[in-house]
Amino acid sequence: MKTTETTVRFDHPFHIGEYEDELPAGVYTVEEDEDEVLDVSFEAFRRVRTILQVPRGLLNSGEARSMTISPADLLAALSTDRATSEAAAETPAAELAFGPPTISQDLTGAEARDIEKYGITCTPKTTYQVDGYRYGSLQDAVAQAKRSANDA
Numbered sequence: 001m002k003t004t005e006t007t008v009r010f011d012h013p014f015h016i017g018e019y020e021d022e023l024p025a026g027v028y029t030v031e032e033d034e035d036e037v038l039d040v041s042f043e044a045f046r047r048v049r050t051i052l053q054v055p056r057g058l059l060n061s062g063e064a065r066s067m068t069i070s071p072a073d074l075l076a077a078l079s080t081d082r083a084t085s086e087a088a089a090e091t092p093a094a095e096l097a098f099g100p101p102t103i104s105q106d107l108t109g110a111e112a113r114d115i116e117k118y119g120i121t122c123t124p125k126t127t128y129q130v131d132g133y134r135y136g137s138l139q140d141a142v143a144q145a146k147r148s149a150n151d152a
Contacts, residue, residue, distance in 0.1 A: 002045060004032045008074070010081045016052065017073035029053040030074065046119045050074065072116040 010025050030052055034045035052074065054065040114120070128134070128141035131148050135141040 001048070002034045002036070004034070006030050006032070008078060010077070012081050012084050014077050014081055016067070016077045017069045019067060019069075023054060024058050026055070026058050028055070032071075047071065048119070070116050072112045075112050 006029070007027055008030055009027050010023070012025050013022050014025075015022055030050065032047055033049040033051075034047050037044040037046055050069050050071050052067045052069050054067065056062065056064040128136075128138055130141045130144045133144065135144065
């Protein structure tokens with residue numbers, strides 16, 4: 001299992017998913033747990049859980065809280081927050097920024113639902129470029145660089 005932590009910021013109080021509590025504006029950590037999909041010829045992960053961490057002191061109880069949420073509910077809450085900020089400031093919406101991209105602001109509602117329904121995630125992959133070619137492995141890139149140096 002792989003866990004990715006990202007940070008989201010809400011500028012206004014918000015509700016998320018089926019939770020009744022209104023959460024205050026603030027910075028929250030989102031944890032996404034993913035299992036590797038085996039028996040495929042490429043690296044793939046399936047999201048199995050998304051958790052919103054509510055920091056200590058943000059709730060009236062003063063306690064920290066972990067809330068299991070859907071990525072679509074998170075996207076909806078962030079979009080509503082940005083739209084509220086945009087209307088107040090009459091400026092373009094700020095880009096949704098939370099870590100390695102698993103959800104993009106450019107998604108339509110239908111795309112966000114498909115991502116949630118099928119457990120699709122986007123994981124950044126490091127690539128190395130040598131002589132105009134891209135390599136997924138540092139070893140392969142170094143080997144090509146050495147070959148190119150020997151040919152020169």
